[in-house]
Amino acid sequence: MFEIIKLELKIFFKKKKNIIAVLAFNLLLILVTNISSSLEHQKINGELGNTQLALESIEQSIAPLNEQYKETKDLNILKISKSCEEEKKIYENKKQAIKTGNTFDALKADIQIDEITLKGIENKTLISGESKDVVKDRLGKNKYLLNNNISPIYDVTMSSYNFLIAMGKEVLPLFLIILIFLFSGDMISRDSNMGTYKLLLIQPISRVKVLYSKIIAAIAASLIMVLGTLSVFFIGLGFIKGLGSPNYPMSFYDISGNKIINIGIAKFCIYFLAILIFIIIFYVSLASLISTITNNSTTSIGVSITLGISIFILNTQLKLAPKMAHLNPFTYMNIPNTLNGSFSIQFDNTNINYKSCLICIIIFTALNIIITTLIFKKRDVIC
Amino acid sequence: MKEIIFFEIRKILKAKKNIVFLACLLLIILVIVLKFNNYNNKSLVLEKDQCSSEIEILAGDKSKTQLMNLYKKKLDAFENKTWRERLQAQIELDKYLLENNINEYESLDIVSDRIQKNKELLKDGIEPINEYYDMSSYNFLVIFGKNIFPVFFIVLIFLISSDIVSSERQEGTFKFMLIQPYSREKIMVSKIIAAAAITIAALLLILLFGFFILGAVNGFGNPLYPMKFYDLASKSYKFIGIKKFDFALTGMNFILVLFLTSLGVLISNVFKDSLSSVSFALILDVMIFMINIRSIITYKLMYLNPFSYISSFNILSGTFINCTSRLNIKYFFIVIISCTIFNFILSIVLFSKKDIT
Numbered sequence A: 001m002f003e004i005i006k007l008e009l010k011i012f013f014k015k016k017k018n019i020i021a022v023l024a025f026n027l028l029l030i031l032v033t034n035i036s037s038s039l040e041h042q043k044i045n046g047e048l049g050n051t052q053l054a055l056e057s058i059e060q061s062i063a064p065l066n067e068q069y070k071e072t073k074d075l076n077i078l079k080i081s082k083s084c085e086e087e088k089k090i091y092e093n094k095k096q097a098i099k100t101g102n103t104f105d106a107l108k109a110d111i112q113i114d115e116i117t118l119k120g121i122e123n124k125t126l127i128s129g130e131s132k133d134v135v136k137d138r139l140g141k142n143k144y145l146l147n148n149n150i151s152p153i154y155d156v157t158m159s160s161y162n163f164l165i166a167m168g169k170e171v172l173p174l175f176l177i178i179l180i181f182l183f184s185g186d187m188i189s190r191d192s193n194m195g196t197y198k199l200l201l202i203q204p205i206s207r208v209k210v211l212y213s214k215i216i217a218a219i220a221a222s223l224i225m226v227l228g229t230l231s232v233f234f235i236g237l238g239f240i241k242g243l244g245s246p247n248y249p250m251s252f253y254d255i256s257g258n259k260i261i262n263i264g265i266a267k268f269c270i271y272f273l274a275i276l277i278f279i280i281i282f283y284v285s286l287a288s289l290i291s292t293i294t295n296n297s298t299t300s301i302g303v304s305i306t307l308g309i310s311i312f313i314l315n316t317q318l319k320l321a322p323k324m325a326h327l328n329p330f331t332y333m334n335i336p337n338t339l340n341g342s343f344s345i346q347f348d349n350t351n352i353n354y355k356s357c358l359i360c361i362i363i364f365t366a367l368n369i370i371i372t373t374l375i376f377k378k379r380d381v382i383c
Numbered sequence B: 001m002k003e004i005i006f007f008e009i010r011k012i013l014k015a016k017k018n019i020v021f022l023a024c025l026l027l028i029i030l031v032i033v034l035k036f037n038n039y040n041n042k043s044l045v046l047e048k049d050q051c052s053s054e055i056e057i058l059a060g061d062k063s064k065t066q067l068m069n070l071y072k073k074k075l076d077a078f079e080n081k082t083w084r085e086r087l088q089a090q091i092e093l094d095k096y097l098l099e100n101n102i103n104e105y106e107s108l109d110i111v112s113d114r115i116q117k118n119k120e121l122l123k124d125g126i127e128p129i130n131e132y133y134d135m136s137s138y139n140f141l142v143i144f145g146k147n148i149f150p151v152f153f154i155v156l157i158f159l160i161s162s163d164i165v166s167s168e169r170q171e172g173t174f175k176f177m178l179i180q181p182y183s184r185e186k187i188m189v190s191k192i193i194a195a196a197a198i199t200i201a202a203l204l205l206i207l208l209f210g211f212f213i214l215g216a217v218n219g220f221g222n223p224l225y226p227m228k229f230y231d232l233a234s235k236s237y238k239f240i241g242i243k244k245f246d247f248a249l250t251g252m253n254f255i256l257v258l259f260l261t262s263l264g265v266l267i268s269n270v271f272k273d274s275l276s277s278v279s280f281a282l283i284l285d286v287m288i289f290m291i292n293i294r295s296i297i298t299y300k301l302m303y304l305n306p307f308s309y310i311s312s313f314n315i316l317s318g319t320f321i322n323c324t325s326r327l328n329i330k331y332f333f334i335v336i337i338s339c340t341i342f343n344f345i346l347s348i349v350l351f352s353k354k355d356i357t
Helices: A002-014 A016-072 A075-100 A103-122 A132-147 A160-170 A172-184 A189-194 A197-201 A207-240 A265-293 A297-316 A322-327 A329-333 A335-339 A342-346 A354-377 B002-014 B016-058 B062-080 B083-099 B108-124 B137-161 B166-171 B174-178 B184-218 B242-270 B274-298 B300-304 B312-316 B329-352
Strands: A249-254 A259-264 B226-231 B236-241
Touching: A002 A207, A016 A075, A016 A160, A016 A172, A016 A207, A016 B274, A075 A103, A103 A132, A132 A249, A160 A172, A160 A207, A160 A265, A160 A335, A172 A207, A172 A265, A172 A297, A172 A329, A172 B274, A189 A297, A207 A265, A207 A354, A249 A265, A259 A265, A265 A297, A265 A329, A265 A335, A265 A354, A297 A329, A297 B016, A297 B137, A297 B274, A322 A354, A329 A335, A329 A354, A335 A342, A335 A354, B002 B016, B002 B184, B016 B062, B016 B137, B016 B184, B062 B083, B083 B108, B108 B226, B108 B236, B137 B184, B137 B242, B137 B274, B137 B312, B166 B174, B166 B242, B166 B274, B174 B184, B184 B242, B184 B329, B226 B242, B236 B242, B242 B274, B242 B312, B242 B329, B274 B300, B300 B329, B312 B329
Parallel strands: none
Antiparallel strands: A249 A259, B226 B236
16 A cells, blocks of 8 residues: 555656646745735835825814914814824824834834724714724734734735735635645546556555555645645745744634634644645545546546636635535635634624534545545446 | 538537536526525615614714714615615715715725716616626626636636647547648647637627526616726726627627637647646636736736736726726737737647647
8 A cells, every 4th residue: 555655646746737736836825925025015105105194184284273273262172283283293103113114113103093093983073984893903902912012914914924824815715726636636537547547456455445545645745735835935934024923913713702812823823734734635535536436637627626616706705505604614715714703704604613614624524535435446447 | 621620619519528617607607697686686675774784883973973864864765765866865875975084884986986876877867786796688798797707717718728739649639630631730720710619609608698598587787777987088987888888898708718719729739738738727717816906906017918808897997097007908909919819820830840749
């Protein structure tokens, strides 16, 4: 059995389509990382522009207020004018902090601005574009960051830890299934296609062992390629952009308390990688099933990829059967959104969490392998 | 040459992967139509419920009394009044949101666009539809061009065209093909024509069937329904009737079909085995789907990339004009047609110089 696994691994690394797929995966990660870095610069510039606009708007309102006070000597107007002066100072500090790249000073200014906004909403003296809860949440998070000396990041910041989360949200939900199907979609059909099926079966080992060797080899190769690539980028970005703080707070859906709590980004990444491994194994088991059903490799790959894209669109965009979504293994394609509880809110289904994710994926993986074994055992040797 | 074209068409139609995907595509379209119909039927009720919950939230907030009254007016229009009064109430509410910079649920650009469109509808006396989900015939063509073509139809084009040459090598029929009394160029051109004919026929059939079946079930819709369109001459947004919009959209999609077929044929010439060529084409498709919009909003030179034009709906309605002003209909024709010609010429050259061994 060990020999077949070794042979299958050798074949895997020699196949042109696998090399193309790995190169494409790397290229995609480079492109997304590059685009994200550009977007981060745009966001910083946008924030600078917004701060400038807010500053100008406050400056424009101060002069008429002062003139009005001179005419009326109304103390309320003086009070408003003074609070505008204070806000102006805060925005000036923020502008300076953004320009010099001092993230903590910018954070302090943001906290002060949000405190004023929150007070205004609570006193009903301010009509805000944002709700009270949104401002409160942001304020809480920013205070935590400041107290723990953690630099704030954007969702497009490409420091190592955040890179993993960003890829888990943006690239892997669709590309992982395509990648694994490309790697393993011809696992069995390849032998039928190339006429090596008979040769394989005359080896002195049982059919089941042949099948399991192929599946184990495909799982090992897929894990090496996906986790290996992610590790290379993780280390590379660590050198270029820094790892980022491992304690950066991430929303996490806590099943025991049935509420969303904050956990450190490093811990979040560990959960993410653990689920990723199970999802890769599940995809390989599904690819092996499709490959056993179809005799032709091109058909097998075509069907697999079509299935991958269709499932992704139907599941994420159309949200078919939201009440049963926790029983569908493809619901968990976006791992960070499963962990942080976003899917639970989007599907309005509290059963969508990491626990049901693992149970569902393990059951479907076992089911795929059992069906594949049954079909493979009864397969006609002529094909 | 006619004979080779028919022979190639027969071969494409007999390939199992093409049949399987075509069946999948039809199934996906059916699911989308049913699901969208369902959403469309529920959309008015949902909007009404949303309105009621907004009123409940705003009830205790004195500073937002005016906003709450506008929501109440909208709810009243939903319950007792005609669509004209509903539109009027929506316009008043949107104007308030815009003037007071309230962007909690929607961006202010969307609100501003909605005001313009609703005014247009009132002016022309056209009943509004839910453009995202309405499955009347004219709007189906828009939804197909916007949601189905750029994602699913491209896969079909690539599956059909990307192994048209490589499969001959793999199956060992390459030599037999070349001993026919036709020049290599003629064989290649026949293959290109066959692939293009099949993909264009598939698109035409899907659109015609969809249009007439949905017309019989849900009605054709108003052909003058206003659609936002970027007018190149005046460099501004205008409204044109949905019928005209559909003609332009479908015409552009046919040109895109030719471009994507030419690309698929080129890929099939480059790779020796069909598995590699099909895999490459499909990966390319997924990558386009994943990073296209992000690269358009990030890089200024993306108007030179033919994949930036893959959604003709976005080009017609000028979605990315603010990011790259050249991402418009004029450049669509220049870039896509020149890339198509380039792909075809390169395919013919590669095929005529291909090693027979």
